[in-house]
Amino acid sequence: GENVEQHPSTLSVQEGDSAVIKCTYSDSASNYFPWYKQELGKRPQLIIDIRSNVGEKKDQRIAVTLNKTAKHFSLHITETQPEDSAVYFCAASINNAGNMLTFGGGTRLMVKP
Amino acid sequence: DSGVTQTPKHLITATGQRVTLRCSPRSGDLSVYWYQQSLDQGLQFLIQYYNGEERAKGNILERFSAQQFPDLHSELNLSSLELGDSALYFCASSVESKSGTSGVVGELFFGEGSRLTVL
Numbered sequence: 458g459e460n461v462e463q464h465p466s467t468l469s470v471q472e473g474d475s476a477v478i479k480c481t482y483s484d485s486a487s488n489y490f491p492w493y494k495q496e497l498g499k500r501p502q503l504i505i506d507i508r509s510n511v512g513e514k515k516d517q518r519i520a521v522t523l524n525k526t527a528k529h530f531s532l533h534i535t536e537t538q539p540e541d542s543a544v545y546f547c548a549a550s551i552n553n554a555g556n557m558l559t560f561g562g563g564t565r566l567m568v569k570p
Numbered sequence: 571d572s573g574v575t576q577t578p579k580h581l582i583t584a585t586g587q588r589v590t591l592r593c594s595p596r597s598g599d600l601s602v603y604w605y606q607q608s609l610d611q612g613l614q615f616l617i618q619y620y621n622g623e624e625r626a627k628g629n630i631l632e633r634f635s636a637q638q639f640p641d642l643h644s645e646l647n648l649s650s651l652e653l654g655d656s657a658l659y660f661c662a663s664s665v666e667s668k669s670g671t672s673g674v675v676g677e678l679f680f681g682e683g684s685r686l687t688v689l
Contacts, residue, residue, distance in 0.1 A: 491678070499682070500660065500679070500680040500681060500683060501613070501660070502572075502680065502684050503677050506677075518617055522666075523590050546613060548613075555601065555618065555625070555664070555666050556601070556603055556662070556664050556678040557603070557615050557618055557626045557628065558613075558615060558678070560613040560614070561612075561614060
């Protein structure tokens with residue numbers, strides 16, 4: 458089955474700096490890669506996703522890049538703010554498997570004011 | 571508010587017992603997923619139902635079962651509970667095509683979760 462690895466497990470940055478979280482996946486059939494943000498004690502919420510027919514997608518301060526050949530994808534957050542502090546999860550699925558997602562282990566991002 | 575409702579929010583029970591977790595999906599979503607979040611296993615897919623029928627199974631133990639009713643709400647039944655079953659159980663729903671192969675997969679909306687503690 459699919460295996461998703463995520464690095465780093467913790468990331469501390471200064472407010473205004475950029476943060477990058479990287480994930481690798483094992484199943485070359487995977488073609489849907491969402492990213493979720495989970496604040497303490499809250500539910501995971503989708504922040505951005507990318508499908509395998511594109512290499513990059515941006516939404517304001519958040520961007521995701523995908524390298525299908527290398528089977529890795531990354532989340533980039535620019536101009537970080539304290540409210541970006543949370544646990545971020547990457548995930549992968551085969552599109553016709555719907556939202557049967559395999560999640561990475563999570564990255565705890567701490568943005569210091 | 572995601573529109574996905576889960577009850578109960580918290581549940582404390584003893585080993586060997588059985589519990590039922592309940593989920594109401596967002597209005598119009600036919601697909602319901604159950605995920606387990608624990609410290610050692612992370613977020614894991616358990617099972618998916620689409621319009622009352624089981625569509626996919628993940629790492630769900632035989633002691634666990636689920637169903638989706640005609641009104642689309644779903645229940646996750648956990649029996650012969652063990653200490654290791656203590657976790658946060660999330661229900662999630664999304665809009666999907668009937669066959670699941672047409673590529674129409676909507677955003678997954680999670681409920682607030684049911685925190686199960688087995689003592």
